[in-house]
Amino acid sequence: MPADLQARxxxxxxxxxxxxxxxxxxxxxxxxNVEFTYRDGQLEKVQDAxxxxxxxxxxxxxxxxxxxxxxxxxxxxxxxLGEAVAITSALQADPERQLTPADLFANRPEVDxxxxxxxxxxxxxxxxxxxxxxxxxxxxxxxxxxxxxxxVYDGTRTEASASSNGxxxxxxxxxxxxxxxxxxxxxxxxxxxxGFSAGAPHVADIPDAAAIAGIALARALARLDVTRGPTTRxxxxxxxxxxxxLISRLLAPANARSVQQGRSFWAGIMGEEAFSPALTIVxxxxxxxxxxxxxxxxxxxxxxVLPIVEKGMVKNIYVDTYYGRKAGLxxxxxxxxxxxxxxxxxxxxxxxxxAGDGVYVTSWLGGNADGASGNFSLGLRGHLIENGKIGRxxxxxxxxxxxxxxxxxxxxxxxxxxxxxxxxAPSLVFSDVDFSGA
Amino acid sequence: MTVGxxxxxxxxxxxxxxxxxxxxxxxxxxxxxxxxxxxQLAASPPENxxxxxxGVDEAxxxxxxxxxxxxxxxxxxxxxQHQRINNLSMEDGIVSRADxxxxxxxxxxxxxxxxxxxxxxxxxxxxxxxxxxxxxxxIAAGTAAVAPxxxxxxxxxxxxxxxxxxxxxxxxxxxxxxxxxxxxARSADPSVQKVTVNWSDADDRVLIATLDGRLAMDRRPMTxxxxxxxxxxxxxxxxxxxxxxxxxxxxxxxxxxxxxxVDEAVGRTLILFDARxxxxxEMPVILAAGASGILLHxxxxxxxxxxxxxKGTSIYSDMLGRKVAxxxxxxxxxxxxxNERGSLNFDDEGNECGRTVMVENGILRSYxxxxxxxxxxxxxxTGSGRRQSxxxxxxxxxxxxxxxxxxxxxxxxIAAVDRxxxxxxxxxxxxxxxxxxxxxxxKNGWLVExxxxxxxxxxxxxxxxxxxxxQRITMAADDATLDAGGWxxxxxxxxxxxxxxxxxxxxxxxxxxxxxxx
Numbered sequence: 016m017p018a019d020l021q022a023r024x025x026x027x028x029x030x031x032x033x034x035x036x037x038x039x040x041x042x043x044x045x046x047x048n049v050e051f052t053y054r055d056g057q058l059e060k061v062q063d064a065x066x067x068x069x070x071x072x073x074x075x076x077x078x079x080x081x082x083x084x085x086x087x088x089x090x091x092x093x094x095x096l097g098e099a100v101a102i103t104s105a106l107q108a109d110p111e112r113q114l115t116p117a118d119l120f121a122n123r124p125e126v127d128x129x130x131x132x133x134x135x136x137x138x139x140x141x142x143x144x145x146x147x148x149x150x151x152x153x154x155x156x157x158x159x160x161x162x163x164x165x166x167v168y169d170g171t172r173t174e175a176s177a178s179s180n181g182x183x184x185x186x187x188x189x190x191x192x193x194x195x196x197x198x199x200x201x202x203x204x205x206x207x208x209x210g211f212s213a214g215a216p217h218v219a220d221i222p223d224a225a226a227i228a229g230i231a232l233a234r235a236l237a238r239l240d241v242t243r244g245p246t247t248r249x250x251x252x253x254x255x256x257x258x259x260x261l262i263s264r265l266l267a268p269a270n271a272r273s274v275q276q277g278r279s280f281w282a283g284i285m286g287e288e289a290f291s292p293a294l295t296i297v298x299x300x301x302x303x304x305x306x307x308x309x310x311x312x313x314x315x316x317x318x319x320v321l322p323i324v325e326k327g328m329v330k331n332i333y334v335d336t337y338y339g340r341k342a343g344l345x346x347x348x349x350x351x352x353x354x355x356x357x358x359x360x361x362x363x364x365x366x367x368x369x370a371g372d373g374v375y376v377t378s379w380l381g382g383n384a385d386g387a388s389g390n391f392s393l394g395l396r397g398h399l400i401e402n403g404k405i406g407r408x409x410x411x412x413x414x415x416x417x418x419x420x421x422x423x424x425x426x427x428x429x430x431x432x433x434x435x436x437x438x439x440a441p442s443l444v445f446s447d448v449d450f451s452g453a
Numbered sequence: 454m455t456v457g458x459x460x461x462x463x464x465x466x467x468x469x470x471x472x473x474x475x476x477x478x479x480x481x482x483x484x485x486x487x488x489x490x491x492x493q494l495a496a497s498p499p500e501n502x503x504x505x506x507x508g509v510d511e512a513x514x515x516x517x518x519x520x521x522x523x524x525x526x527x528x529x530x531x532x533x534q535h536q537r538i539n540n541l542s543m544e545d546g547i548v549s550r551a552d553x554x555x556x557x558x559x560x561x562x563x564x565x566x567x568x569x570x571x572x573x574x575x576x577x578x579x580x581x582x583x584x585x586x587x588x589x590x591x592i593a594a595g596t597a598a599v600a601p602x603x604x605x606x607x608x609x610x611x612x613x614x615x616x617x618x619x620x621x622x623x624x625x626x627x628x629x630x631x632x633x634x635x636x637x638a639r640s641a642d643p644s645v646q647k648v649t650v651n652w653s654d655a656d657d658r659v660l661i662a663t664l665d666g667r668l669a670m671d672r673r674p675m676t677x678x679x680x681x682x683x684x685x686x687x688x689x690x691x692x693x694x695x696x697x698x699x700x701x702x703x704x705x706x707x708x709x710x711x712x713x714x715v716d717e718a719v720g721r722t723l724i725l726f727d728a729r730x731x732x733x734x735e736m737p738v739i740l741a742a743g744a745s746g747i748l749l750h751x752x753x754x755x756x757x758x759x760x761x762x763x764k765g766t767s768i769y770s771d772m773l774g775r776k777v778a779x780x781x782x783x784x785x786x787x788x789x790x791x792n793e794r795g796s797l798n799f800d801d802e803g804n805e806c807g808r809t810v811m812v813e814n815g816i817l818r819s820y821x822x823x824x825x826x827x828x829x830x831x832x833x834x835t836g837s838g839r840r841q842s843x844x845x846x847x848x849x850x851x852x853x854x855x856x857x858x859x860x861x862x863x864x865x866x867i868a869a870v871d872r873x874x875x876x877x878x879x880x881x882x883x884x885x886x887x888x889x890x891x892x893x894x895x896k897n898g899w900l901v902e903x904x905x906x907x908x909x910x911x912x913x914x915x916x917x918x919x920x921x922x923x924q925r926i927t928m929a930a931d932d933a934t935l936d937a938g939g940w941x942x943x944x945x946x947x948x949x950x951x952x953x954x955x956x957x958x959x960x961x962x963x964x965x966x967x968x969x970x971x
Contacts, residue, residue: 054764063572063588064844080551085558085575095555102551105624109549140591161765198766198887204920205768206887241888243964246734276544277647277683278692341545381883381892382914382966387683387690390730392914392966394883394892410890413914413966415733451733451966 017185020045020175023087027071027096028177034100038074038114040178042313043067048170049138053147055155055162064170071096073103079112111340115314117180119336119346123317124301128308132217135169135189143167146224150195153228157236159199161206165228168192168214182315189216190306195228197235207241209234209378213435216304234377237398237408244399244409244452250373250426251414251448252366252400255433257376258440262296262356265418268386269323270349271338280389280419284329291425292327293359300352307353307437314349321347323354327423354438359428363442366429368403374412374450375400382413389418395450412452421445501606503660503670507533507559508577511604514662516579518600520586521561522664525595528824529563529664530802533577534843536657537620543631543650551624560843561585563664564825565593571846601666610798610805612791615674615702619654622703627652630706634680634715641719644726646690647683652676661803669803674700675794675950677939680715682722693722693896694880698794698939698950705792721878721897728911731900733967737873738915738960739866739901743934744879746953748960749784749854750942751884751891752919754953757786757811757819758837758849758944759826761886768889768920769817777817778923781859784812786821788836788852794939795853795952802838802847809835812923823849841947851942855954859929863957866928868904874965875899875906876915889919914966922960930957 020043027041045067052060069092070083082099086092150165169191177183194212201207211230213222221227253261273279300309300318311317314336322330334342335349367375375398382393392415399406422445429442504510514531522529540552558575559582570592574585631650638648657673679696695718699705740748753769761767788797788806797806802824810818822830823838826849839850867875875898882893898910935954942951 057567058592059567060569060571060846061589061592062570062846063585065574066844067575079549080553082551082553084555086555087575099553102553102624105628106551107547107549107628109547112549164764198764201888204770204772205889206766206770208766208885208887238888276649277685277690380885380890380916381881381894383880383894383912385692385912387692388912390912392730392894392912394890394914394916394966396885396890410888411916411918411964413733413892413916413964415730415913415966415968449733449968451964453735453964 016045016173017175017187020173021177021183021185023069024175024177027069028179030093030096031071031073031100032179034097036073036075036100036103038179040072040114040176040182042070042174042176044172044174046170046172048168049143051143051147051167053151053165056151058144058147071099073099074112074114075100075103077108077110077112078103078106079109080106111337113336114178114180115182115316115336117182119316120182121317123184123310126301128301128310129304130188130216130308132189134218135191136171138169138191146193149224150193150228153225154195154197154232157199157232161198161200163195163197165195166193176315178315184311184315186310190214191218191221193221193224193227195231197231199235199239201239207235207238209238215306215435220304237377238396239408241396241408241410243411244374244450246451246453248447248449250370250400251376251445252370252373253376253443254363255429255431255440255442257378258443259433259436259438260379261443262354262438262440264384264391265422266296266323266351266354267384270333271335271342271344273386274332275338275342278387280387281329281332287329288327289329289419290324290327290422293425293428294324294327294422295357296323297321297355298323298348298352299355302353305353307351309352312348312350316346316348318352352437356428356432356438356440358430358432358441360430361427362431363429366427366442366444367400367405369427370400370444371403373400374409375405384418389420391416391418409452412450415449415451421448503658506535506658507660509533513579514604515600515602517561517582517586518662518664520583521563521590522598522600524590524593524597526563526565526593526598526664527828529598531662532560532801532840532843533660534558534657536655536842538653538655539619541624541627541631541652543635546635548628548631556842558843560840560845561589562846563589563593565595568592569825569846573843598664600664603666604662604668605666607667607669607799607803610671612789612796612798613674613700616704617702619656619674619676619702622654626703630678630711634678634711637712637715638680638682638719641716642684642723644684644686644723645682645719646685649681651679661799661801663803667803669799671798673797674702676701676705678706678711678714679939680718682718684722686726689726691722691725693718693725695721696939697937699937700792700794700796724897724909725911728897728909730913731874731910731965731967733965735962735964737870738963738965739870739873739875740955740958740960741875741877742863742930742932742957743936743954744938745876745958746855746936746955747879747882747893748922749856749955750851750951750953751882751893752917752922753784753811754786754851754854755884755944756886756889756919757821759820759822759830760849762820763826763829767886772817775817776815777920778812778815778926780815781929782812782815782923782926783810783857784854785810785857786837786851786854790853790935790952793853793935793952794937794950795851797852800836800838800847801840802834804834804836804838806836806852809837821849821851823847839949841949845947848945850944850949851951853935853952855933855935856929856956856958858931858933858956859958861928861930863930863932866930866957866959867901867906869928869959870901871903873901874910875901884919890916891919892916915963917960917963922963925961926958927961928959932956
């Protein structure tokens with residue numbers, strides 16, 4: 016299949032050139048995924064999806080456009096591509112719009128990232144049902160359970176790219192996710208709900224199905240009898256799963272587009288110790304069997320490890336070729352792969368013990384952050400930390416502050432990263448955080 | 454469940470109609486790619502224009518439906534869709550990027566008992582459709598249903614009839630609008646440093662064939678124009694945003710409408726330099742008319758979607774018929790308001806959209822039903838079955854959600870608050886269905902002290918509990934406003950366009966994110 020996609024991408028580039036494009040980039044993808052949803056002892060839904068997409072980027076007379084279609088019938092593809100060139104010609108010229116320079120295609124890593132698991136591709140109905148049933152049994156073993164939903168989601172994604180300046184590449188990866196969500200009867204009409212899911216390119220890297228649902232049930236049980244926490248300023252301990260979102264918000268404006276458009280608090284802090292010396296973040300596309308691993312990025316830039324923050328000092332941001340040119344920055348990569356956050360020495364229990372009192376955040380609810388200023392305000396769910404231990408569950412609370420200032424007050428990190436995300440973050444401890452509640 | 458992004462207010466939502474327009478057709482750079490190659494079993498070509506577009510005939514529909522229901526079905530549908538979306542972006546004074554997407558396919562779904570099977574194909578030839586039908590049918594193991602051999606075309610809706618389809622509007626007509634937005638924003642104030650203008654239009658053709666023999670057809674236009682303004686004063690940078698969106702055509706973009714959007718974005722941005730965070734904690738919150746409909750969307754709307762209730766997972770699961778709010782509170786979901794972003798002639802199961810009163814004079818009345826939940830509750834569907842595209846199965850969703858006028862005035866409400874805030878513009882919201890806890894993020898607002906508006910505020914999250922907040926709506930004004938902005942609702946990985954609105958209301962206590970705690 017990769018060869019077919021490669022041929023499709025190369026053919027699209029040829030047609031675009033023949034239609035008058037000066038340069039062209041084409042990307043062809045095909046994916047198949049199957050989703051089993053199982054609820055309260057019964058298979059509820061089976062979804063089987065095979066999708067395909069052709070994306071072309073056209074450069075003509077200093078102009079640029081990007082066109083996509085799922086309609087790949089040969090009798091209409093020529094018309095679509097010819098029209099893509101015509102659309103491009105109707106735009107305004109932008110001298111910074113250029114194909115990725117070919118020298119960035121060089122040194123493609125030769126390591127085997129092991130992203131395809133034949134066991135995922137061989138999954139059948141019996142195995143998916145067996146996992147669903149194991150999760151369902153495990154999730155519903157408490158009387159308070161109103162409903163439990165278990166999901167198995169697996170598939171293969173294949174893509175190929177070609178360009179008029181010599182890029183050629185294919186990438187393929189499999190994925191398999193198992194997850195459960197549990198709803199418990201709580202006081203009054205309230206329900207306590209939580210869930211847990213785990214996924215990886217290889218089946219062997221996923222925990223036992225019953226264990227996944229067991230974590231979902233435990234998380235839901237921890238949400239029983241939630242009350243509003245206090246309005247206070249105190250220490251915040253963020254568990255590793257919730258840390259993923261917080262790190263993502265920190266890094267959201269760490270890119271050339273946001274900087275060039277004046278909407279990033281990362282502008283002007285390159286080389287500065289902007290954050291706590293405890294913080295080190297590396298973008299690592301070369302993790303074997305990593306969820307975000309790749310040989311090259313969407314512009315064809317060959318993968319390499321990119322330090323973002325080193326002991327609090329800003330080393331790099333995400334720079335694609337277009338906004339790099341506009342901002343006068345050398346391209347790194349425009350799209351994150353795996354983000355590794357360097358772990359600390361202590362376990363979560365030790366971090367909580369050291370904190371003494373404060374708020375332990377297990378998940379977020381809504382909220383937002385302003386990229387230009389770094390100001391944020393997020394809803395949270397979690398527990399109070401009382402005498403160094405996890406105390407009563409709290410909700411209906413907000414945490415408010417500034418991301419740059421918050422990460423300057425990062426005191427410590429846990430010793431175990433959350434494994435089921437492209438952001439591999441451990442638990443985080445911050446001092447002097449503003450909470451609003453009752 | 455989430456919703457975003459921000460929108461601006463509009464006051465003419467009740468009863469407004471599509472304006473006629475006289476547009477000369479321009480050469481179309483963005484025209485559709487023509488009809489499909491025919492997949493016909495009958496001898497004569499199909500005469501129905503929608504069937505023609507998808508290149509199928511009734512005999513083909515019957516053949517695929519028969520395969521889909523070969524192992525039994527209570528209901529089943531074929532959802533054909535062809536969508537063309539065109540986006541233009543202007544940045545740094547240049548319209549330098551166009552993004553277009555054609556998405557075409559058919560989703561095949563059957564429902565039997567509490568189970569459903571779903572598959573889709575982007576190949577509209579008979580073999581591919583039959584293969585997808587067999588995949589979806591595998592969930593059932595009974596005897597074949599009786600598939601219709603002929604279909605009954607439903608009445609064509611007229612909620613968003615346009616004079617000129619978007620497929621026939623070339624880029625050359627759109628460029629001047631983006632340039633005009635950019636120029637007006639840049640000239641508004643010397644502190645404006647960057648302006649990004651985004652344009653989007655979509656032309657969506659849908660054909661739905663059902664096991665009970667209905668054939669619903671709909672052509673759904675959509676457009677949105679947005680502007681993001683970034684300004685710098687004394688080394689401080691702030692950004693603000695506004696947009697307008699509707700199921701409208703090119704003539705909708707009048708000078709006044711465009712200017713009003715730009716002025717609102719600039720105004721929202723510049724006031725941020727004077728704004729501060731409010732104190733943290735519980736306090737009365739006045740929700741300004743219009744965009745504050747996000748309260749209804751999060752605090753009650755999602756919780757009233759019947760899929761959550763039939764599973765017992767919503768906080769509203771056992772509350773029908775109960776008093777949930779003061780008698781002046783009536784909350785409606787209505788998919789039939791002409792040209793609204795959230796409106797639909799038919800839902801995505803081929804049922805006509807309607808007006809569902811969720812809360813009537815303070816009493817919880819009705820959930821939002823798709824065909825699955827309607828069957829379980831033994832009620833008529835409310836026409837709330839929606840899906841993002843042919844790649845997804847439908848589920849109960851909101852359309853245009855709003856609260857009707859209350860007995861108070863805006864001035865009375867402000868005067869009643871000794872220490873609190875007004876929440877005016879928003880970026881996003883989210884709800885936790887089971888516990889009922891919800892949040893929304895306030896970009897712009899005001900402090901209220903001693904019954905008077907005193908200072909601007911910015912960037913705070915507000916959190917509350919749905920049923921508690923409904924009970925705490927102690928005042929509602931007579932200025933109900935539906936927003937015309939580009940709200941998009943996310944649920945279970947599916948995005949659909951929605952509208953929302955509300956009059957000015959007072960919620961006596963909510964938890965406001967802020968600073969100065971300690």
